[in-house]
Amino acid sequence: ARHRGAEALPSCHCSHVLNPVWPPPHAARTSPPHPLLFSCAQSAVRPPPHPDSQICPLPSPRAGLLSSGLIPSVQHVLSTLATADALVLPASATVWVQAVEVATGRVAGLNMQAADARRWAPAYLAEGRRGEAGAAVRALSRPREAWHFDLAAPPTHTAAQTLDLEFEGPGRWNAVRFWFDLRLHGDATLSTGPDAAAAGLRCLGPGLQYLQGAIEVLQGDTHPLLATHNTVRMRFDVEDAAYAATARRDAAFPPRHLAMLADGGKYEAYARALRRAAARLAARDGEVHALDAGTGAGALAILAAKVGATSVVAVDLHEPLADLARQTVAANCVSDRVSVVHRDIACLQRGRDVRALGVNLVVADLFDAGLLGDGVQYLLDMARKRVMQPGAITVPAAATVYCIGIEACIASAGGFDVSLINKYRWDDAPQNIRLSDFPHRVLTRPAKAAEFFFDGEKRGRVRDTMLKLEVVAPGNMNAIVYWFDLHLDDVETLSNAPPGVLDKAGSESVQPTEPRSGEDQPPSDFEPAPTFQGRRPGWIYGTAKMGTGYYRERDSVATTEERDDGGAASSSQAADPAESRACAEAAPKDAAADPEASAAEPPHYWGQAMQTLDFCVAVRPGKTVSVVVRREPSRLNFALRQGVGEEVARPPWKEQWGGGASVENPHVQRVHYCELLVRDFLMRVKSRRFPPIEEDMRMVLAHCGSLILDTAALQQVYHELVVLEKINQTPEFSPGATLEAITRPALELG
CATH class of the missing domain: 3.40.50.150 (Vaccinia Virus protein VP39)
Structure with a gap:
């Protein structure tokens, strides 16, 4: 490692490269450091005491700190690789704890508090910026320091201590929020607490561990909390607690439904x-x-x-x-x-x-x-x-899907070239993202991709559709982001459109408005309107010969489904309501959220879908790019026209090699072996002669820090295997009963 000033410290030392808080992927190398990363920008890193000494940057800790294998890694480096006077980065970590209440409030006037008994997880959860599962996380006590780890002399044994938490208000205490402050070196610090997460720290934040139930507390109460760690995992418990309600410890319960209730x-x-x-x-x-x-x-x-x-x-x-x-x-x-x-x-x-x-x-x-x-x-x-x-x-009666082309690519982080990591972004399945939190650049105007009718009266197009996306910014288009307008009936529409891409007036459910009347009213088949003002029965909002506004619905009005002989969208089409609203956002858009959009109502829990393309194409303003939309039973598949663009790099386990099994890609073979093991497991499920898979997974999860396994990924696998076991014990189920539909992770779990 080089001796660099704080202004050049790479943010990947303390965050995931794929989702950096600073700098954005296209920022100049001279950008100032993010205020959350350093408390003293000019004196963050000082030269080591001896020219032969080493700087040892450690792996990036996650919300659980110890569960990322931090302590075993430090011990190995110090005992086998580092010199006696090595400088360890980060130098120390301080863990803070706080009692919180995580609860589901009334949902549209309904009492849904029974869901709170399902708030349990086999390990900690990442709270994220919007709170666990989108629910209200309310602090009940003052923060207390639980542990201080000097990483130059890491702990080697299990430790336990009792902390007295002083409660500042009444509530039902059912979870412990914890976070850590890293002292990188000198005055350079990084906090993952609630304030830092609220200020914009994305990939790190507080963790949540649920208790075995809910405890009724009052203002002024003091309750003991037992904090333990075994160098690879922290745990918080309340001994001999008088629980007002106990949690149902069910690893098969899908956490996404808590986000839906929020x-x-x-x-x-x-x-x-x-x-x-x-x-x-x-x-x-x-x-x-x-x-x-x-x-x-x-x-x-x-x-x-x-x-x-x-x-x-x-x-x-x-x-x-x-x-x-x-x-x-x-x-x-x-x-x-x-x-x-x-x-x-x-x-x-x-x-x-x-x-x-x-x-x-x-x-x-x-x-x-x-x-x-x-x-x-x-x-x-x-x-x-x-x-x-x-x-x-x-x-709902119908839905309309819209899409835009984006550049999803990270060139640098903290001034360092990290472009090789982009090949790990590719996936053959759509990814669930929140576009406002995702590093990207918008390259095209939004366009209508497909329509679906659920009432059975009409059917949408079943053949492939060719879209012509109008380019508004130069770049390399390697992904498509799409969302939908869900038409509950002819009056009400819900949308998961990303903030800033669509006008806020049309992104939420709206009530119909009637055309205005007056002496100077334009012809009866058109009423000008600069922005979308709500759905009007019998009217279409769009841009045509008479300008932008509401046109009375007639057969002569073209739509985005019309195609010319070459398969491209007709140039004389009238814009769809959401598409016309989206056209106002023509300029390139960075990943930072629009301040006005962030002050609007909370977005719906769905987020947006992103599909990485098999080929990447360079685009420039004033041109169009053709995209083929293929309807499949459980997804829309987007692709460039055949022969357009250059093939993108893929992760090793996604590459298919030719030939037989003996010469096939070994990375793919490892995945196949795991699939065979799962199939063998499912063949024995219905006999009920073997212990539940949960017993095995609980043991693996308890030692994830020693095994250097990702806790969040392992916890998701734990959940999927338990659900798979339950589904295969069901007497009858159809091809529509998919594992993904039940176990899909909640977007707000961080």
């Missing part, structure tokens, strides 16, 4: 749409019999009952979710109208799971960031064949 705006929009649908059906059929397809925590089923449904069947394949739905239904006093069925949606039968005459209302929230990843199309088609009446209403 999206109150979504449930309020669903409630309004369900109220309108129930009123229409009551006037038409006299009764409303609803099906909540994939009920999860049961919120939509309860809302359907409260807005007037005569009966509701809430169905879910996953047993822990069905159990939670039963509890929330009872807590909201609608058990007389809502029945919970533990079954695959595609296996429902009339007369057994639903009434013999079927249902006339279906509500579903089976969407991932890319709309189709949870199998919503297949499951709704099967429900329509098996249990839905002709003319049944579906909420």
Whole structure:
């Protein structure tokens, strides 16, 4: 390592290169240091005491600090590699703890507190900037110092101590928030506490460890907390605690459903749409019999009952979710109208799971960031064949998908060339991201990619579509980011559009507005409007011959689905509402969030989907780039036209070599061996002759620090294997029951 000033210290010493807080990927090498990284910019690193001494930068710690294998790494370096007077970076770490309450509030007026009993994890969780799973994390006590580790003399034995936490307010104490302060060298420090995370530190932040239950505390109380560590993991416990409620230790429960409950705006929009649908059906059929397809925590089923449904069947394949739905239904006093069925949606039968005459209302929230990843199309088609009446209403009724081309590439971090790491970004599956937190550059205007109709009245295009994306900034396009507008009915729309790409007025659910009247009103088929002001029945917002505004819907108005003979979008098309709003964001956009957008309402929990392309193409303003959109059962697949661009580098385990198994890529072979082991495990599951897989995974997770394994990744594998075991013990399930739909990680878990 070189002796460099603080202004040149690489941020990768204290953060992940793939998501640096500073500098942005295209920043100049002379950019000033981020204020969170250093308290004294000019005196961060001093020369070592002897010219022959070494500087030993240590691996980047994660939220759990010790679980990244920090202490064993330090011990190995100091005992075998470093000189006697080596300078260790970071020099020390101080761990702080704080008692917090993590709770689910009322969701659209519903009591969903039963979900709090599922707040448990086999290891710590990364809180992230928005709080664990998007929920409210409320501090109850003052921070206390738990440990101080001098990394020049790291600990070698297990240690334990009792800390007295002083509570500053009443609440239900069910978790411990912990973070660490790193002293890099001299006055240079890095904090991963709540204040640093709120100020913009992205890849590091506080960790959360749940207790075995919730403890009622009052202002002025003092409770002891037992803090222990074994050099590879920290743990916090309350001995002999009087728990007001105990947590259900179920590794199969999907944490993503806690994030879904935190999206109150979504449930309020669903409630309004369900109220309108129930009123229409009551006037038409006299009764409303609803099906909540994939009920999860049961919120939509309860809302359907409260807005007037005569009966509701809430169905879910996953047993822990069905159990939670039963509890929330009872807590909201609608058990007389809502029945919970533990079954695959595609296996429902009339007369057994639903009434013999079927249902006339279906509500579903089976969407991932890319709309189709949870199998919503297949499951709704099967429900329509098996249990839905002709003319049944579906909420949502339709969805529209939009996309933009971006450059997702990291050239440097802290002034160092790290471009070789970009090959590890490629993946053949879409990635769930929050675009405002992701380093990128917008290269094209948004365009409509596809339409889907869930009510069965119309069908979207089933063939491949060729899009012409208009380039607005120079760069290398290697990824497509896409999102959707979810049309609950002809009045209400939800959108997971990234802030700053679409106008805020159209990115959330909106109410219809009627055309204005006046003496100087333009012709009846057009009304000018510089911005999108809400959906208007019978009107289309766009840009055409008369300018930008609302056009009365007519067959002569072109749409983005029209194509010319060459397969490209017609140049005389009228813009789609969301596309026209997006065109205002034509300039290149960095990854930093728009200050005005950050002050708006919280974004929906979905985030956005990003697909890395197989080929990268150089683009420049004033030109267009053709993208093929291919519809697949559970995703949209984006690709450049054949022969365009240069093939991107891929991770070693994603490269396919030719020939037989003996000469195949060894990295791919290792993955295949793991798949064979999982298949062998599943073949023995139904016999129930072997202990649960959870017993083995619990042991591996306890020693992840010694094994230098990533705790978050291992915890996700733990969850997936337990869920896979449960699914394969279910008597019947359809191809629509996918592991990804149940175990998809929550975006806000950090």
